[in-house]
Amino acid sequence: MKILRGDTSASLGKGWIVVALFALAVAFLGGSSRPDAIQTVALRSMAALFLIPIIYYYSADRMRPVKVPLVLLALLGGWMAIQIIPLPPGLWRSLPGTDPVAELSGLLGLAETWRPISFVPVRTLNALASLVVPLVALALPVALGLHRSTVLIFVVIVGLSCAILGAFQLTGGAGSPLYFYEYVNRGSPTGFLANRNHSAVLLSLALVTTAYLLVDNRRRKFQLWQKFCLGGAFLAILTIALISGSRAGLITGLVALAACGLLFFLKNRETQSSRDQGPGRSSPPYRSMAVGGVVLALLVFALFLAFGRIPAIDRLVDGGPWEDMRWSVLPTLWEMMKTYALFGAGFGSFEEVYHIYEPTELLLPNYLNMAHNDWAQLVIEGGLPAILILGAFFLWMAKSMGEMGAASRQERFRLVYWVSVFAIISIGSLADYPLRAPLFQAVAMWLVGCFALELKSLRNLAKTDRRA
Template identity: 25%
Template sequence: MNGYAKNGPRLMGVGPFIVFCVVAAFLGGASRADELALVLFRPIGIGLLGWVLWSYPLTQFRHGRAFCFAIIGLIVICTVQLIPLPPSIWTALPGRGEISAIDRLIFGVEIWRPITVSPRATWNTLFSLLSLLGGYLAFLALAKSNNNLALKSLLAISIISIMLSIVNLQFGHTIFPLYSLAGIGEGGLFSNSNHFGIFSAISILVAVILIKEDSLTKARQARWYAFLALVLLFLVGVVLSGSRLAFAASAFACMIAAMVFARNLDFSNATNSQSGLISRALGLTAHSRWPGRFLLFGFYFSIIGCIATFLYVATLQRELSIGSFEAPDLSEDIRFRIIPVLLKLATEQWATGFGFGSFGSIYPVYETDDIMINKYVNQAHNDGLQIVIEGGIAAGLVAIGLLIWLALRIVSLFRSGDVDRGLVAIGVVAVIGLGSVFDYVLRTPLMAFAIMCILTVLLSSKPSMRSEVCEEHCRKSGSNMNGVS
């Protein structure tokens, strides 16, 4: 008998989710396996995984089964990569010949080895995936009526991260040193300024869907004022990050948010309860000589100007005064220079991969003299290629399958008439896709957890009044049954 059968719906609370949010916010903002914060984060997440599985029936998690299957698939691949293989099989794998020769030189015989060339790194990846699954199941254990609460929690994490960056900037040093920072820009709750900027850009999309559904303020007249204030705050986070990648991502996020914003405001009728807010703010009335179409034109012109400015800054020469903008041009960025090496690794290791987490160990072997730099390259800065390099074709199929599912779910949103959620979902996927092509944003537990929660909320059906009533009835019935027993 599991915990749910013994305690019933009484356990259906937000406690586990809030606990994981706090832990992920303050311990899950790094991607390097040797960070002390991640060493503390993993056992907490794994412990939460066991507690959630004991406390809830598996049917509670069915609306997130796509992400669950993807994580479980990666866990299975990691496990297989850790199984020792006989020398006859292991030495036949590409890239293992030199290691086999070293074994014969040192030990006199060929020894059994796993697929991964760095077992410790693969164990770390396995534990990280298990802890991530624990947090995601804690989110799925929430009632659907608490979906907006989950989004608000993630929004709060972003705001705290920006506030922390502002305080750090004011004092001139990091007052809460969680990790060793990568980059010159501010990192907030993240160890990488790129990840901090991307998270701020995604927060714009979370804010617009919450505002649109009246979930941040009950005053309908004031909700878009709140949205504009939040957008300005999150753009401050983007600027503090000093990341060109974040500037480009925030420009796209602003474009999607503007589309949702415009869809929910009728500029042609200044007396409308929603558009009247904007009209009065601009000094217009229903009898103004300025037609609504000019107001609409001005709105779009302002948005396009904002987006163009951010895109322009994203391609500028980097200046130390605004963050980590130190590279003279994009062509000299290490992300572009190592692409030939990444393609060579991917074509050689498409069958089994070198093992999850082992990129930092194997890359120096393939690094050529013309791209050698005095910095440690521990990630490929391209998740699409790195997942094949480390996990082989099996991991690539998991990623492709998840992307196909996301595309089908987004199409179904548009077909069902939920255009706003469809637009925001496209925005989230596009921003993360941009971050994954030029960086490794999803290798940060906090980012991966937040993205799964956001997309699950956006792509799942909104709870109807009837379902909420039934849910409440089930809770009461369960409580009564517990009292009788």
Template identity: 30%
Template sequence: MIRHAVVPAYLLLCLLLGGASAAGFAANLALQLAALPLIGWAAWQWMQGGTTTAVRVPLGLMGLFVLLAIAQLVPLPPALWTRLPGRDMVIEGYRLLGLPLPWLPLTLAPDAALASILWLLPAFAVLLAMLLLGAFRGRIVAGVIVAVTLASVALGALQVIGGESAYLYRVTNYGVAVGFFANGNHNATLMLVCIPFLAALQAALLRGGRSPRSASAVRLLVGAGYAVIVVGLGINASLAGIGLAVPVALGTWLTFGRMRPMLRRGLSVMTLLLSLAALATIAVGPFGNNLFGQQTTDPALSRQTSFALTWQAARRFFPVGSGTGSFQPVYRTQERLDTVTTVYMNHAHNDWLEILLETGLPGIVLALLVVAWWLRRARAIWIADEADPFARAAVIAIGAMLAHSLVDYPLRTAGLAAVFATCLGLISGARPYVRVRRQASNVRHLAL
């Protein structure tokens, strides 16, 4: 059915064109424009038939997110906004210029706040199309994620050995295997997401009782896919990607591997210990990470400095925040003048801290509500009578993206935001669209 290809096709476009947050404006504009018909179609379907119980919570959370974003742009009178934390520098600026205090919105960067809403249109379109239109199939979605990931690894290898001509964006990490992205860490995130979806595809393909030869071919191809991902993580060299690959791979193995319950419980404890050991090794080992230990190379641009200054600013603007899109101008007010150069910090490299800075307590509470819903759905998916491999893969993928967001900003690209939205749709309980068939009536009428 053509309808089932809508989300996979749009997801494919997002992954191929939406790999940058600070570049690729034309491609992202095209994705945003393409999202509008999907959102309109979903809204029309909603008005026609309402919603099912399964999708009301994610729709409600998305509605709260939209309300929070719109609230950032509502003009406030001077008597109100001057009482908000952190606005003293704005008041002082108008005083020095001798200008009266105008009505201003909550956000200190209204243009960037509006742009942030537009950047999320692709993710909104994917989620609404899955929840309200059922325009997807789990197997096709997983196939798109796996295919693009393997192609991205191949492109990344060409970038490492082929020079600047193989890169898709002008503002990028030259010398790093970034694939279809501008940031190497985002390519690593996609590889992490691919790990459970490869296992889900294998489980779905083997479920139909294939012949031994076909089953061997499936296992061989999936094994080759894993080998490509291992190579991809190696040439990508993202420390966070390599560190998170251990819990993601072990969690995937525990989820989809066949083993006795007692053995599974024992391996679960071992998985937790090995995951903590891997992350600790990456954190404190001699790998040149810029978060822990003494920083000797560009300390002003390290995550250690970024986290400290963002936390400092977040405390200043708590509990309402500085407003969506205001990270860059606010962060610059925290930097020491002797460390300022032509290179600047575009994001906090910790989305949780950036959310706290920009949206304060309301944003963090909303983010925690999403996490709570994810955990609740994960429990329901694991105890379900009939296992859904793609929903289980989505649970693991969401965990990987949320964890990677502690040291980066993967969800600020249209491609990975669309993947995240796809995973939310898969765990929501939404089902693919089924055409209603008319059946001939068997009622006999008596002729009088």
């Protein structure tokens, strides 16, 4: 077992196997955001087993870069636990938004029942249990000492696997047995996920990560055949992203493509600047790679557009009752946010609490199980403590990005990549809830961990330069 320790050279060769096993489990079992998906029972049990190597190979020095996100994750879990603690009747009735339930309880003779902050405590308990997946995803690669480029390759592999599975799903049609969940967007290339929006945003992350791996030759030297494989993966992911039918995916995909072009442009300029300053080893022709990649991507996009094979564009134009509901529900969400902004209604309780505020004109055969705006839903369910935790994360991220920009003045493409990653996740969360799916949570935590490790590396490099 010594070979898995992060302070040995063998960790890079063997530690990835453990992370790969975790990735397989979360890919096949963690694609649904629904609390009643039976697969999540097995997933959480399996994820908990991976806490064993995290504890056994724990090293304070290795875990220090991800200390802030780990603490914030623990604070989030602590607030969820507080939300399910029963409160005295008088104290509970003083909480904002409890009047409808208090009135009904009085009619039923249950006015003196102790109740927690959460309107649906079993859902909040479920949300608390779900944190085991992002916790393991964040801590496992760091505890095992994996290189950040290895973790980024996992992101690309997950994205490519989703794209390939999505292609087979399209071939099999809406009745394909390759859809793993009861509630799934059948007829769309969802891959391992149940929601096409979540899948499309994940593909956008994989696109920009593939480009980043190609330009970041200082961290890992890819052989020519490996670069061709990454290029093929990029085209495969792009193709499925275009036909996903997701409007959120179309927007985040365009952000990813713009970021990819900027990555190659900045890398080419930085390489050229290094050549002008003095002789050195020849560098890859990033200008040719950038021009070729952009032209090929535009050609693929133009062909799909010309033949009407980008369903997301048609959905942007045509819309429909369900699509219009995302906008119609905004006033109701705003009212709920104002009501529960202080303590929240309880994580996971949105579906039930929304019934209290649901306007009659929005009653449709389809029901709203999520707010389809994760920023608003976080406020509704988590209240001020959740806002403060999120604000602390944003503050840490902004401070770290500022430090990263100052430390990597000769490699601006790094900052571009990380800004685009967090922008894609943020935009995707405006119109949906990708971070509610365990698979997406794992990918997001991998990226957060890589971001922290990248910052640590740049700090060490800056110290070395100052000593020199």
